[in-house]
Amino acid sequence: MTVASDFGTRMDALSNISASRRLYCATFEINTWLFMQGASKKLALREASIKGVLRYWWRALYWLEEREKAAREHQNYQDINNLALQTLHKRELDLWGGTEGASRVRLKVVQNKEYANQSSNSVPSSIGYGLGQGIYNKEILRPYYTGGTFSLKIELDKSLDEVSVQSVLNAVLCLHQFGCLGARSRNGFGSVTLSKLTHNDRDVLQFHDTALSKHLDKVLKGNDSSEFYSDADINVDDLPPIPAFSRHTQIIEGKGHSHSSTGRDGQQVLADLLDVYKEVRKSYANDDKAFFDSYAKDGFKLENWDPKDKQNDFPQRFFLGMPMVWSVKREGDKPKNYRIEAKAFDTSENNNGKAINRRGSMFFMKVARCKNTNSYIHRVLFMPSLFLPLSPKKVTPFGKFKAAWKRKPEHNKKNRFGTMFSKDFAISSEQPYRANKAFFSNFKRQLSSCEENSVETADE
Structure with a gap:
């Protein structure tokens, strides 16, 4: 056709x-x-x-x-x-x-x-x-x-x-x-x-x-994994302003799964890949929940939170892609469900705080078929770039947390959210890169562990 x-x-x-x-x-x-x-x-x-x-x-x-x-x-x-x-x-x-x-x-x-x-x-x-x-x-x-x-x-x-x-x-x-x-x-x-x-x-x-x-x-010349995983300061000028190949690019390639011997086709290989991806993301979600829960115990006073003093506790999942929304339940005498939204804003000279509602992931997953062996492999490409625009004067972009409490539906309408407060916070250009490379490292380690377990099971 x-x-x-x-x-x-x-x-x-x-x-x-x-x-x-x-x-x-x-x-x-x-x-x-x-x-x-x-x-x-x-x-x-x-x-x-x-x-x-x-x-x-x-x-x-x-x-x-x-x-x-x-x-x-x-x-x-x-x-x-x-x-x-x-x-x-x-x-x-x-x-x-x-x-x-x-x-x-x-x-x-x-x-x-x-x-x-x-x-x-x-x-x-x-x-x-x-x-x-x-x-x-x-x-x-x-x-x-x-x-x-x-x-x-x-x-x-x-x-x-x-x-x-x-x-x-x-x-x-x-x-x-x-x-x-x-x-x-x-x-x-x-x-x-x-x-x-x-x-x-x-x-x-x-x-x-x-x-x-x-x-x-x-x-990819000069692409050194030991340098990639080091804690050395990041030169932001090295990161592409758009998704592009650079010395920071990293690739994971799995082992082949023969369809004739295992019966596993490309879709099943993808399901296994996404299963690991889901678990790694889930660990970040749990960390985020712990972060917000710490402020929800006593009246959810997140407005007192100062990101500068809480760099290590910062919700890292925000940097894996936007939009990002969290649901948090406040415990206590009057429990409520809260909806936390996070957005970024472009502070470069020509945009003057224009909202950035979407930012795609830096990770690209794929399932390929090896022609010679008739097997399917997973491949993950990590292609880091600037998370948000940066002006020539290196003006730091900023983000905003907006918290809201969940009202009961009225007249068969969808749930509405009443605004609770908004909180601005600065975003350094290094934060997103560090968060994403840490995620990639964890993802790579989990995939390797799953493949080793798979081989051991097959040998048995």
Whole structure:
């Protein structure tokens, strides 16, 4: 089945490619449930969505290249990061297109074989946790692909030089190595594996995969795990302002689980991965609960809390992604349920305290299939970046806690919350990095322990 392109009638049939274009074809296998919908809310693999993912990984791959170039050519410039971002943005628009120019990369999806599930399912608790409330509430609320294959026709403008062509293919291969498609992609849903890459009917996967490896080796040079886990002061200037590969990037890769010998497919490997992720997050939730409970015992006087004096007790889960909400029950003669919200605010010069309601996780989970062994492995990418914007003058962003007490529903309306107080607190640029690297270290340790136990069980 061919999914309609978002380009509509503006895109010619790929069988009639003009001489000014060249064509690659990437064939992907779907390893874990993939949630993606078209304009009619029906299940569909959308070219526009896939292109957005490829642009994301392209930026992640080439940010450092532009940063180093800007540093060489403008040594006395105060805001090198901003200059590099502008250059990267111009380069991206020239290649991928924007409001001022057409894209020099066109995509067309052809579904070769699909397995779609249109009904709701009960799922393991870890899968429900990974999907979240928007997709799962005791049952799955959206249709999804359970597996299958699809081909991505990649039509490149012939005027592109070899460096630009390779950069597009590197983005495709980065999707293959680390990325997923559709909703909840950072939690491993929509994991895909590139099984074939052809150019003029010639298999070129190995050649271009080697090229990506060389590029990543260059980007990750100086990546020292001993330095990563040290308590040395963090140079904030080393952290990318956007999610991008850098010397701080770390990768976890699990051991293969052969489907033929264990019967475990990609979705089951993801369930195991999310089970560990859930437990690690839960430990943070317990720490947060203890933190708030300490203030809830005697009237919930959190307004007296001074974050500067409570750095070690600070709710670390706030730095794993926003929005973040806690529910706390006050014990005593008049027990109440409280809802604690945490938000961040951008204090850089041009935004003057603009609220930042969302901040994505720095972790990217994936399940890949190893072609040679027919086994599935999990892969976790930790790609640290600045948690919040930072101005050239290093103005510190700030956050806000807003506490509210839960009222009883009235007239069949949803629960409402009465405001109790708000509390501002400063956020240093080092805090989010330290919190996330500690989480990654714990996650890595727990995954390693689970794999060792799995091996011992198999040996028995």
